[in-house]
Amino acid sequence: MEQTSIAALSTPPGRGGLAVIRISGPQAESILRSLFIPVKRDATGFDERKMMFGKLIHQGKLLDECMAVLFRAPRSYTREDVAEIHVHASEQVINSVLHAVFSLGAIPAAPGEFTRRAFENGRLDLSQAEAVMQLIAASGQQAADAALRQLQGGALRFVQAAQAQLISLMAGVTSAIDYPEEIDEAEAVGNIAPQLRALAGELERQGNLQTARILEEGLQVVICGKPNVGKSSLLNALLHEERAIVTDIPGTTRDAVTGSTQIGGIRVNLKDTAGIRQSGETVEQLGIKRALDAVKSADLRLFVLDRSCLPDAEDEQVLHAITGLPSVLVINKSDLPDHPGFAHWIDSHRDKLPENTIHLSASTGEGLDSLRQAIHAQAGQPEHSALTLARHIRLASQAAGSLRNAAQAMEEGLPLDICAVDLNYALASLGRITGDNYSEELLDEVFSAFCVGK
Numbered sequence: 001m002e003q004t005s006i007a008a009l010s011t012p013p014g015r016g017g018l019a020v021i022r023i024s025g026p027q028a029e030s031i032l033r034s035l036f037i038p039v040k041r042d043a044t045g046f047d048e049r050k051m052m053f054g055k056l057i058h059q060g061k062l063l064d065e066c067m068a069v070l071f072r073a074p075r076s077y078t079r080e081d082v083a084e085i086h087v088h089a090s091e092q093v094i095n096s097v098l099h100a101v102f103s104l105g106a107i108p109a110a111p112g113e114f115t116r117r118a119f120e121n122g123r124l125d126l127s128q129a130e131a132v133m134q135l136i137a138a139s140g141q142q143a144a145d146a147a148l149r150q151l152q153g154g155a156l157r158f159v160q161a162a163q164a165q166l167i168s169l170m171a172g173v174t175s176a177i178d179y180p181e182e183i184d185e186a187e188a189v190g191n192i193a194p195q196l197r198a199l200a201g202e203l204e205r206q207g208n209l210q211t212a213r214i215l216e217e218g219l220q221v222v223i224c225g226k227p228n229v230g231k232s233s234l235l236n237a238l239l240h241e242e243r244a245i246v247t248d249i250p251g252t253t254r255d256a257v258t259g260s261t262q263i264g265g266i267r268v269n270l271k272d273t274a275g276i277r278q279s280g281e282t283v284e285q286l287g288i289k290r291a292l293d294a295v296k297s298a299d300l301r302l303f304v305l306d307r308s309c310l311p312d313a314e315d316e317q318v319l320h321a322i323t324g325l326p327s328v329l330v331i332n333k334s335d336l337p338d339h340p341g342f343a344h345w346i347d348s349h350r351d352k353l354p355e356n357t358i359h360l361s362a363s364t365g366e367g368l369d370s371l372r373q374a375i376h377a378q379a380g381q382p383e384h385s386a387l388t389l390a391r392h393i394r395l396a397s398q399a400a401g402s403l404r405n406a407a408q409a410m411e412e413g414l415p416l417d418i419c420a421v422d423l424n425y426a427l428a429s430l431g432r433i434t435g436d437n438y439s440e441e442l443l444d445e446v447f448s449a450f451c452v453g454k
């Protein structure tokens with residue numbers, strides 16, 4: 001089938017300095033030639049891979065003065081002929097240029113279709129195509145770095161090495177099946193099964209779903225404590241801005257106040273909850289229910305105590321809600337003298353309190369850096385993982401599961417050709433990461449999450 005030519009606006013819509021309209025496919029050059037008159041024309045015609053300045057004219061009407069560049073296949077993003085037209089980012093100009101491009105035979109690109117063509121034409125593997133999307137969506141510096149490592153083939157190399165190792169182990173199994181009189185099966189199993197388990201362990205170590213989610217969405221941190229301990233002040237101090245309203249009337253911050261910042265390159269989404277305490281007021285009860293839900297679902301809880309007061313039943317209620325969940329004890333107001341009974345209260349509740357304790361002052365900022373470090377430590381270390389996308393980590397863990405099943409079946413003495421079925425499953429799961437064996441459904445799933453123009 002003759003490949004269609006697709007076109008779309010590749011920059012965000014709206015007014016701005018520049019907008020780039022991209023065309024890919026066999027008609028890219030002819031469409032560009034019909035619309036674009038370069039100021040400098042030489043005998044060789046359109047320059048390839050060079051910015052040209054000129055005029056865009058359609059049906060005798062000037063659409064814009066612009067720059068244009070032509071990439072001939074296969075030296076382009078999609079490996080097809082590609083033309084990019086850089087116009088002024090005016091809604092009118094963009095619409096009239098797109099209209100002209102479509103009237104000359106291009107069709108509107110589907111979400112992610114440029115990158116999908118780059119994959120289908122072998123310019124990128126699937127993990128690299130997804131890295132483009134991960135980079136565009138990166139919410140923190142670490143997410144961007146992880147996407148760039150993947151774009152450079154980080155996940156691809158890891159998966160290819162795992163595949164090569166698996167294929168060689170599968171060859172061992174096949175030989176034992178094919179030459180039973182020459183190969184001692186028990187010996188082969190004794191040799192291969194531990195290697196399958198080791199490979200499974202390696203696949204699982206190279207990606208952590210929680211770390212991947214934190215990279216993608218940010219670390220969810222809830223600040224909890226009874227009214228007036230300084231939660232809003234702490235939120236503001238961490239955000240470096242006056243977002244929450246700080247007052248000394250208990251219960252003023254009824255609903256959650258949220259804000260987001262970066263700590264060590266990780267996006268951190270902070271939520272200051274309403275006090276978790278018994279209340280007759282319906283509005284406040286609703287707030288309490290929401291606060292409890294937020295406390296349970298967060299990645300990390302900051303349990304704030306005010307050291308200038310003796311903690312009471314209200315603090316214990318909050319402590320009860322966080323016990324057993326990853327939390328940091330924040331002892332606030334270090335600029336004030338502590339209450340004479342405070343240290344004793346801490347000692348007598350040590351077994352229930354979070355181990356990690358930070359003394360700080362939300363007012364003066366003293367101790368905030370230690371808190372930032374403690375928050376960052378909770379995010380895990382994505383820089384040590386080859387796999388940082390949830391889809392890849394799930395597939396690697398499926399592959400690991402199949403490898404363990406095969407190892408167990410071998411050790412239990414099941415026929416080797418049955419074990420080989422699990423090994424094939426493992427290989428197929430790995431192949432789905434890089435797109436070795438892809439289906440239209442898999443591609444639709446991956447590329448539908450892109451935006452148009454990518």
Ligand code: GDP
Nearest residue numbers: 227228229230231232233246247333361362363
């Ligand atoms: P929340 O109800 O827990 O959100 O508490 P707020 O942040 O509204 O603070 C309650 C009161 O404590 C305010 O008057 C703050 O100025 C004060 N406060 C908060 N943190 C500190 C601190 O570190 N030192 C001192 N001295 N006062 C603080």
